[in-house]
Amino acid sequence: MEKQAAWPVHFRYTHFSWGTIVTKPERDSSRSNATPGMPIIRTSNLCKVFRSVKREAGPGGALRTLFSRTYEDKVAVSNVNMSLEAGELVGYIGPNGAGKSTTIKMLTGILVPTSGTIEVAGLVPYQKRQENARNIGVVFGQRSQLYWDLPLIESFELLRAIYSIPRDRYRANLDKFRDVLEMDEFIKTPVRQLSLGQRMRGDFAAAMLHDPQIVYLDEPTIGLDVVAKEAIREFIKGINEERGTTIILTTHDLADVERLCRRIVLIDTGTVIYDGPIERIKTQYGTHRTLTITLTAPQKRMDLPNTELISNEGTMASFRFDRNKVRADELIRIATERYEITDVSIQEPQLESIIRRIYVEGYDDPTLKTPREVVP
Numbered sequence: 001m002e003k004q005a006a007w008p009v010h011f012r013y014t015h016f017s018w019g020t021i022v023t024k025p026e027r028d029s030s031r032s033n034a035t036p037g038m039p040i041i042r043t044s045n046l047c048k049v050f051r052s053v054k055r056e057a058g059p060g061g062a063l064r065t066l067f068s069r070t071y072e073d074k075v076a077v078s079n080v081n082m083s084l085e086a087g088e089l090v091g092y093i094g095p096n097g098a099g100k101s102t103t104i105k106m107l108t109g110i111l112v113p114t115s116g117t118i119e120v121a122g123l124v125p126y127q128k129r130q131e132n133a134r135n136i137g138v139v140f141g142q143r144s145q146l147y148w149d150l151p152l153i154e155s156f157e158l159l160r161a162i163y164s165i166p167r168d169r170y171r172a173n174l175d176k177f178r179d180v181l182e183m184d185e186f187i188k189t190p191v192r193q194l195s196l197g198q199r200m201r202g203d204f205a206a207a208m209l210h211d212p213q214i215v216y217l218d219e220p221t222i223g224l225d226v227v228a229k230e231a232i233r234e235f236i237k238g239i240n241e242e243r244g245t246t247i248i249l250t251t252h253d254l255a256d257v258e259r260l261c262r263r264i265v266l267i268d269t270g271t272v273i274y275d276g277p278i279e280r281i282k283t284q285y286g287t288h289r290t291l292t293i294t295l296t297a298p299q300k301r302m303d304l305p306n307t308e309l310i311s312n313e314g315t316m317a318s319f320r321f322d323r324n325k326v327r328a329d330e331l332i333r334i335a336t337e338r339y340e341i342t343d344v345s346i347q348e349p350q351l352e353s354i355i356r357r358i359y360v361e362g363y364d365d366p367t368l369k370t371p372r373e374v375v376p
Ligand SMILES: Nc1ncnc2c1ncn2[C@@H]1O[C@H](COP(=O)(O)OP(=O)(O)OP(=O)(O)O)[C@@H](O)[C@H]1O
Pocket: 050, 051, 052, 074, 075, 076, 094, 095, 096, 097, 098, 099, 100, 101, 102, 103
C-alpha cells in the first residue's frame, strides 16, 4: 500500500505569516474595473430558479415524462442583496441546500441569474466570464479544479498559460506556495493519487497563482483533519490580511467562521436572513449559559431559582439559565449555600449551538419587530 506522506512538522505546527513568505503582488490596475470606494461585490435582488422536467412516478412513468413535459421550478436563491467592500472576509453560511453554492456559481459567472443584478469588480460575471476569471480565485472543496491525470506541477503550468501569468510572477508565487503549503513531496504526483489534504493544498495554490483580488472558498476545509484545517485557516487569514484579498467563505465548520470572519451572511431557503457581525448574533442569541457544579456526594433532587436542571448524573449537575434573568455569581452563592460543592464552571454557548437554533427556529430579527411587539 502506498505510504501517505506525513505533514511536515513546520506546516503542522507553526503559524506562518503570509507577508513574510509571499511578496505582495504588483496589482495591475488596468486588469481590474473596480472603482475605489465602491463595493467590490454587489448583488441586487439576485435570484436563481432551476427548472427541471417533472418526473412521472409509477409504471411507464419514464415514457409519460418524455411526452408530458410538465416542469418543476426550484427557487435556489431568492432576492439576495449583498455588498462587500474590498478586503472583507465574509462567512456565507446556511444549512444544506440553502443556496450558497448557487450564489457562488453566479458570482463566478458559471451560472446566469434568473433575475436581479450582480457586479464583481465592476464586471457582470456571466457576461464577462474571461475578464472576471482573471480577478477571481475559486476553491470548491467538494470538487477539484485540477487536471486529474496530470502531475500537480503540470496543472500549475497550464494555469500559467491560461491566465498569461508573467514568468517571474508565476515563479515567485509557485516557489512560495511550494514552501508554505509544503507541496514539494507530491508536486510531481498525478492529482488522482493525492490524499484529500494534499489535493486541497494543490487547489489552494492553483486558485492563487494569478494573484486574484477576490477569492471564493466553497467548503475549503471539508474532510480535513484538525491540523490541516488549522493550517488552511492560517493560509486564508494570511492572504486576506497581508494581501487584502476579498474572500467569501462557505463552510459548515463554524470554527472556521469564528476563527476568520467578523461578518457573516446567513442564508436559508435561498433568502438572506442575517447579515452582520458575528458578535451581534452572539449577544442576541447567546443569553443562555450552563452552570455545572460538582458535588461531594450525589443529590437526588436539585433546584436553583430561575434555572432549568438539564442533567444530574453522579456528582455532576448542570443548570441552564438566562443571564438576563439571573446573575451567575448569585446562582453560585445560592448553590454553595444549598449543597456541598467541590467545583463550579460556567459554559457560554458556542456559535455552533446558536446557529443550530437559528436553523431550527428561524432567525428572529429584533429590528424588524414593531414597537407594539417589543413593548408588552
Ligand atoms: N443544477 C441544479 N438543478 C436543479 N436544482 C439545483 C441545481 N443545483 C442546485 N439545485 C438546488 O438548489 C438548492 C440550493 O442548492 P445549493 O447547492 O446552492 O445549496 P448549498 O447551500 O450550497 O448546500 P450545501 O450546504 O449542501 O452545499 C438545492 O435545493 C438544490 O437541490
